[in-house]
Amino acid sequence: MSGAPARAGDGRPGFVRRSWSVVALPLISIVLALVVGAVIILASELLIPGQAFDPLLPFRAYAALAQGAIGFPPDLNAIVSTLVATAPLLLAGLSVGLGFKAGLFNIGAQGQFLMGALGAVATGIAVSSQPSFIAIPLALAGGMLAGAAWGFIPGILKALSGAHEVVTTIMLNYVAISLLAGIVSGPLNVPGAPSPITPDVGNAALPIIFGRDAHLGLFIAFAAVGVVAWLLYRTTFGFEVRTVGANSDAARYAGMHPRLLIVVIMSLAGLLSGLAGAGDTLGLQHHLTSSYGTTVGFDSIAVALLGRSNPVGILFASLLFGGMRAGAPLMQISAGIPAQLVDVLQATVLLFLVAAPVLRRVLHLRGTPAAIDPTPTFTGTYGGNDVAGL
Amino acid sequence: MTIETASPPAPALEMRGITKRYPGVVANDHIDLEVRPGEIHALLGENGAGKTTLMNILYGLARPDEGEILLDGRPVTITGPSDAIARGISMVHQHFMLVPVLSVAENILLGEETMANPVFLDRREARRRILELGRRFHFEIEPDARVSTLSVGWQQRVEILKALYRQARILVLDEPTAVLTPQETEEIFAVLRRLAAEGHSIVFISHKLYEVLEIADRITVIRRGRVVGSRIPSETNEDDLAELMVGREVQLTVDRGASHPAEVALRIEGLRVADDRGSEVVRGIDLDVRAGEILGIAGVAGNGQDELVEALIGLRRPAAGRITLAGHDVTGHSPRQLNEAGVAFVPADRHRFGLVLPFDVSDNLVLTSYYRSPFARGILRNDAAIETAAKETVAAFDIRTPSVHAQMSTLSGGNQQKVVVGREFGRDLRLLVLDQPTRGLDVGSIEFIHRRTIAKRDAGTAVLLVSAELDEILELSDRIAVMYRGEIVAVVDGPTADKNAIGLLMATGGRAAAGVEQVPA
Numbered sequence: 001m002s003g004a005p006a007r008a009g010d011g012r013p014g015f016v017r018r019s020w021s022v023v024a025l026p027l028i029s030i031v032l033a034l035v036v037g038a039v040i041i042l043a044s045e046l047l048i049p050g051q052a053f054d055p056l057l058p059f060r061a062y063a064a065l066a067q068g069a070i071g072f073p074p075d076l077n078a079i080v081s082t083l084v085a086t087a088p089l090l091l092a093g094l095s096v097g098l099g100f101k102a103g104l105f106n107i108g109a110q111g112q113f114l115m116g117a118l119g120a121v122a123t124g125i126a127v128s129s130q131p132s133f134i135a136i137p138l139a140l141a142g143g144m145l146a147g148a149a150w151g152f153i154p155g156i157l158k159a160l161s162g163a164h165e166v167v168t169t170i171m172l173n174y175v176a177i178s179l180l181a182g183i184v185s186g187p188l189n190v191p192g193a194p195s196p197i198t199p200d201v202g203n204a205a206l207p208i209i210f211g212r213d214a215h216l217g218l219f220i221a222f223a224a225v226g227v228v229a230w231l232l233y234r235t236t237f238g239f240e241v242r243t244v245g246a247n248s249d250a251a252r253y254a255g256m257h258p259r260l261l262i263v264v265i266m267s268l269a270g271l272l273s274g275l276a277g278a279g280d281t282l283g284l285q286h287h288l289t290s291s292y293g294t295t296v297g298f299d300s301i302a303v304a305l306l307g308r309s310n311p312v313g314i315l316f317a318s319l320l321f322g323g324m325r326a327g328a329p330l331m332q333i334s335a336g337i338p339a340q341l342v343d344v345l346q347a348t349v350l351l352f353l354v355a356a357p358v359l360r361r362v363l364h365l366r367g368t369p370a371a372i373d374p375t376p377t378f379t380g381t382y383g384g385n386d387v388a389g390l
Numbered sequence: 391m392t393i394e395t396a397s398p399p400a401p402a403l404e405m406r407g408i409t410k411r412y413p414g415v416v417a418n419d420h421i422d423l424e425v426r427p428g429e430i431h432a433l434l435g436e437n438g439a440g441k442t443t444l445m446n447i448l449y450g451l452a453r454p455d456e457g458e459i460l461l462d463g464r465p466v467t468i469t470g471p472s473d474a475i476a477r478g479i480s481m482v483h484q485h486f487m488l489v490p491v492l493s494v495a496e497n498i499l500l501g502e503e504t505m506a507n508p509v510f511l512d513r514r515e516a517r518r519r520i521l522e523l524g525r526r527f528h529f530e531i532e533p534d535a536r537v538s539t540l541s542v543g544w545q546q547r548v549e550i551l552k553a554l555y556r557q558a559r560i561l562v563l564d565e566p567t568a569v570l571t572p573q574e575t576e577e578i579f580a581v582l583r584r585l586a587a588e589g590h591s592i593v594f595i596s597h598k599l600y601e602v603l604e605i606a607d608r609i610t611v612i613r614r615g616r617v618v619g620s621r622i623p624s625e626t627n628e629d630d631l632a633e634l635m636v637g638r639e640v641q642l643t644v645d646r647g648a649s650h651p652a653e654v655a656l657r658i659e660g661l662r663v664a665d666d667r668g669s670e671v672v673r674g675i676d677l678d679v680r681a682g683e684i685l686g687i688a689g690v691a692g693n694g695q696d697e698l699v700e701a702l703i704g705l706r707r708p709a710a711g712r713i714t715l716a717g718h719d720v721t722g723h724s725p726r727q728l729n730e731a732g733v734a735f736v737p738a739d740r741h742r743f744g745l746v747l748p749f750d751v752s753d754n755l756v757l758t759s760y761y762r763s764p765f766a767r768g769i770l771r772n773d774a775a776i777e778t779a780a781k782e783t784v785a786a787f788d789i790r791t792p793s794v795h796a797q798m799s800t801l802s803g804g805n806q807q808k809v810v811v812g813r814e815f816g817r818d819l820r821l822l823v824l825d826q827p828t829r830g831l832d833v834g835s836i837e838f839i840h841r842r843t844i845a846k847r848d849a850g851t852a853v854l855l856v857s858a859e860l861d862e863i864l865e866l867s868d869r870i871a872v873m874y875r876g877e878i879v880a881v882v883d884g885p886t887a888d889k890n891a892i893g894l895l896m897a898t899g900g901r902a903a904a905g906v907e908q909v910p911a
Contacts, residue, residue: 236766243757247746252705253737254757255726 025359026306026313029352030320034062036348037341061335065342068327078326080211084284086322087221088113091276092300093307093314094228095151095269099165100309101232102265103245108154108169109273110297111176112147116274117281118180119146121198121288122188124281128202136216139204140278147274148267150176155266159259165266173297184290196290206283217279222315224272229311241265273297302350321346400463402427402591403448403479403560408457410443417443419615420457425560430582430592432606434599436635436832437803440615441595445562448593449481450474461560475502480553481562486545490538495520497537498552523554527584529577542691543574550581561585562593567601571690572860572893579605597635597833598861599628611635636833646844649868651680653716655852656702656821661711663697670709671697673876679821684843684853686867686884690896691858694876699825699856703735704728716820729758732820736810736827744810747799751791752780754798755813787812788838804835815842819851826857840866860896864889874899 038058045053054060071078092109099106123142127135154168185196206216232238243251244258251258276296281288303321307313324346328339352359403425410418417440425431435441446452448459450468458465461477468474474481488497495516517533524530529547537545546566553561563582567575582592582605596602602609602623609621611634619634633639656679663672671694679685689695700706702713704725713721715731723731737743745754756765756776764775780794789808791801798806807827814822824843828836843866847853857863863870867884872895879899882892894900 234771235769236761236771237769239753239760239771243746243749246748247742249742250744250746250757253703253725253735253743255724255729 022308022310022313025353025356026308026317028359028363029306029349032352033345033348037345038062040344041337041341057335057337061331061337061341064331064334064337065324065327067334068330069323070327076211080214081326082319082323083218084213084215084322085325086318087218087283088276088280088294088296089300089303089322090221090315090318091224091279092273092296093303093318094224094311095272095276096300096304097307097309097311097314098228098232098241098265098272099269100304101245102241102261103248104158104262104265104269105166106151106154106169106266106269107166107301108150108172108270108297109276109300110295111169111173112150112270112273113277113280113294113297114173114176114180114292115150115270116143116147116277117288117292118176118183118277119143119274120204120278121201121281122183124201124204124286125188125199128200128204130203132203132207135202135204136206136282139201139282140220140275143278143282144271144274147277148271150274151266151268151270152263155263158266159262180288180292181290184288184292188288198288201282201286204282205286206279213284215279215283217283220275220279224275225311225315228272232311273300276300299346302346305353306349401425401460402429402462403593404460404463405444405448406458406460408444408447408454408459410440410447410452410454416615418447418454418457421612421615421617423610423617425591425593427559427591428586428589429607430586430594430605432594432596432602432609433612434596434602434609434631434635435612436597436834437830438832439612439635441612442564443615444612445481445564445593445595448474448479448562475556475558478557478559479562480556480558480560482546482549482553482564482566484565484568486549488537488545488548491536493534493536494531494540494548494551495533497548498533498555502556519555520551523551527554527581527588529581541574543570543577546570546574546578547581550585554585558590560591560593562595564595565597566594567596567598568859571897572889573897575601599631599635602631603628613637632833643865646866647848649683649847651683651868652850653681654678655681655716656854657712657714658702659712659714661698661701661713662709663694663701663706664709665697671876672701672708674711675876675878677871677878677881679852679854681820681850681852682847683868684847684855684866684884686863686870687854687856687873687878688860688863688870688892688896689856689858689873693873695825695856695858695873698873699735699823702821702823702854703733726758732818733823734814734817734819734821735823736807736814736825738826738829740807740810745798745806748797750795750797751784751789751801751809752776752794754809755780755783755794757813783812783816786816787842804831804838807831807835807839811839811842815846819846822846822851822853824853824855824857826859826862827855828862829859860889860893864892872896872899 041058041061042055045051045057066072067078069078069082092113095109095112096106120139120143124135124139127138130138150172153172154163154165157163157168158165181196184198188198189196190199208215209219232241240251240256240261243254243256244261248258280294280296299321303314303317306320307315307317324342328342331337331341332339401424403423405421405423408418408421409416421440421444423431423433423444433441433444443452447454448468450470450473459468460466466477468477468479489500492500495513498520499511499516520533521530531544531547531551537548540548550561566578570578582594586592594602594605603626604623606623609623609626609631610617611619611621611631613635618637621631658675658677661672661675662670665671673694675698677685687695687698697706701708704723704727707722711721712719715728715733718731720728720731741747746757753776756779759765760771760776765772765779777794783789784791784794787808789812790805798809801809811827822843827843828839831839843853843855855863855866864884864887870882870884870887870892871878872880872882872892874895877899880895
């Protein structure tokens with residue numbers, strides 16, 4: 001109503017207040033999701049007749065989950081398995097988060113991931129007998145380019161015709177699945193194999209740096225956090241991206257080019273998801289099958305939302321979801337809870353995040369002045385406020 | 391105009407000691423307000439003074455921390471807008487709450503459906519009541535007319551009709567004249583006077599002093615959440631009210647001095663521009679603006695001004711015609727090219743076009759220059775240079791902010807606009823395009839921006855001022871062009887212009903209007 005309340009210092013709330021206002025909502029969402037998960041576990045006990053009711057089962061399940069993810073005491077193999085599960089989520093999460101920052105809802109991380117895997121393996125097979133220091137960069141570049149191409153298409157469609165990226169990326173996801181299956185069972189198929197499978201990438205395989213399978217791709221993924229943060233907050237390009245995302249009208253008036261930026265951002269987002277797919281295949285399987293499937297591309301949307309599109313936030317969010325993925329098998333074995341509970345938890349976190357306005361009111365949380373909330377973007381770009389429609 | 395009441399009966403509305411605190415600020419500090427039946431009571435104050443908070447409390451949108459509300463002498467608790475409406479309190483908002491594709495009757499029925507039976511509306515009864523109300527208050531309106539076909543002035547009457555249909559006895563009007571021509575304002579005033587004569591009480595919120603003096607029976611002035619004075623129009627004047635409102639002496643009209651027009655800076659020849667739907671809304675405009683003069687473009691909103699401005703700053707490609715800047719053809723140049731050629735722009739809607747609210751002050755100050763040295767080194771931002779320049783601009787333009795890193799949305803409207811002005815004025819310019827640069831600002835900020843505009847003119851910049859607020863045009867312009875349906879229908883000398891004649895031209899485009907001498911474009 002009236003003038004800004006007087007505040008000391010530089011006009012921003014103190015560091016603690018500011019940090020809390022950014023992380024409060026994600027943290028509360030996680031806690032509430034764990035509560036919902038516990039209720040589901042307890043309810044499922046009642047459904048199984050003849051089994052003694054164990055009120056502590058949720059705690060045992062979550063303890064097993066944590067033990068599988070980190071180990072107790074901390075265990076290198078457990079941690080490595082968490083990192084391996086984290087890396088693709090992190091890269092694809094950065095991809096979706098980058099889109100959010102520019103006001104774009106990239107649902108196509110899944111297709112871009114698959115194309116990245118395909119591009120990396122196809123290139124890797126071609127250079128499999130070259131020395132590693134040549135084969136690896138080439139194979140990674142092949143994956144990144146294929147992913148970028150898969151991001152470029154919805155970008156250019158939106159810039160030229162205003163076609164909404166949500167629709168085009170979803171469609172391209174299906175195209176990617178079919179394309180991958182077709183190429184793996186066709187041109188790249190090993191003749192005579194019992195089921196469609198590609199040859200091994202040979203020297204293009206990423207070397208293991210430590211542990212059982214902590215490959216080079218993990219380091220690339222974690223380095224990408226710094227690169228994306230640098231791009232967003234230190235470069236003039238990043239300033240343009242954030243301006244277009246926060247107010248594309250003002251960006252246009254200021255002489256920026258929202259349409260061009262959309263194409264570049266979608267391509268970069270595709271590149272990051274493609275790198276996720278490349279790292280996953282070159283680091284772990286070293287080949288592709290026609291049924292190569294993953295949910296990384298979809299999980300990364302949850303990661304980006306939980307991380308509030310901030311590169312560091314996405315790092316923590318992907319570690320959480322990666323840890324849950326890594327810990328799920330142990331939970332299944334030692335507590336008898338199906339690993340699918342992790343999917344439930346992940347989805348519930350997302351539901352609470354999307355219900356942010358309700359949560360804020362119920363819990364009397366103030367808005368987060370420092371961060372651009374990705375959730376309005378989600379609904380905001382859909383239909384209305386189209387950047388390219390201008 | 392006022393009805394003579396010997397001994398006033400119990401006030402229709404009394405607000406006693408209303409206090410509302412928000413974190414860090416007291417929006418209302420023991421405010422007393424008393425509105426008698428049949429009275430037009432003006433509530434005068436700058437933006438952020440607490441007018442809106444007080445009215446939100448009256449309308450049940452906010453609960454007071456202290457104080458009480460009395461209707462006809464009886465204390466009441468208003469729980470929400472529907473409760474307020476049930477008690478006979480209605481609000482006409484500054485931005486109309488009408489559905490353009492629905493008819494007048496349908497809009498009036500929204501939320502207050504007159505039912506023939508539980509399933510169907512009783513349209514006939516609704517029509518009858520609307521016509522009857524229109525007759526009673528002398529503004530007969532066709533109930534089946536589509537709202538989108540009505541002028542702004544008539545849309546406002548629909549809003550008032552809506553309130554009357556709900557049997558409002560206390561009518562709150564929030565800046566009702568902001569978008570009206572002088573003639574429409576007069577007509578709405580006539581309506582309000584008739585309403586008051588019938589015993590309705592009217593709270594008239596405004597910061598336009600001469601209007602308040604004209605329409606109100608009593609004036610309550612609030613500043614920083616407190617009542618600082620109460621006046622009767624016959625015993626006060628604009629200077630007195632302005633001083634009460636701002637808390638210091640204000641110069642209401644900027645001494646603009648004589649202009650010294652030099653060579654033609656902007657030449658528009660045969661300009662035609664289409665709107666988003668492809669229909670031509672700027673239809674062959676020829677106009678010269680000289681360096682060192684302010685040319686005002688007067689016109690009712692929606693007569694092609696937006697598209698003209700967008701063509702001038704590079705956001706809309708003209709369908710035909712030529713735009714020349716200091717002798718160079720710049721038709722079809724991009725916003726950035728024009729910016730670099732010395733064109734600056736202050737938009738009417740600063741939140742949408744001028745600022746990025748989630749960013750801090752310093753980022754907003756480099757919104758058009760972030761890519762240039764010294765703010766960029768290659769592809770990298772130079773945060774140190776951005777901060778230094780921001781501090782200089784904040785000091786030079788008296789932007790009240792705790793720091794250059796304060797988030798834009800935490801600044802008051804006046805200071806937000808100063809950020810835009812600081813960014814656009816703070817360099818050498820050829821052409822300055824102002825689109826309602828003071829819309830919604832307080833008196834102090836308006837004075838500041840007007841001064842800076844004059845200073846820019848005197849420094850040799852050509853200024854093109856577009857505004858639907860005729861007062862602003864009259865106050866600043868050296869020449870005035872009237873725009874009607876995409877054409878310039880008259881160009882008159884600014885200092886000698888007659889307000890009513892221009893108002894008539896704005897409303898009708900009437901080339902036949904007598905008394906307006908045409909001066910060459």
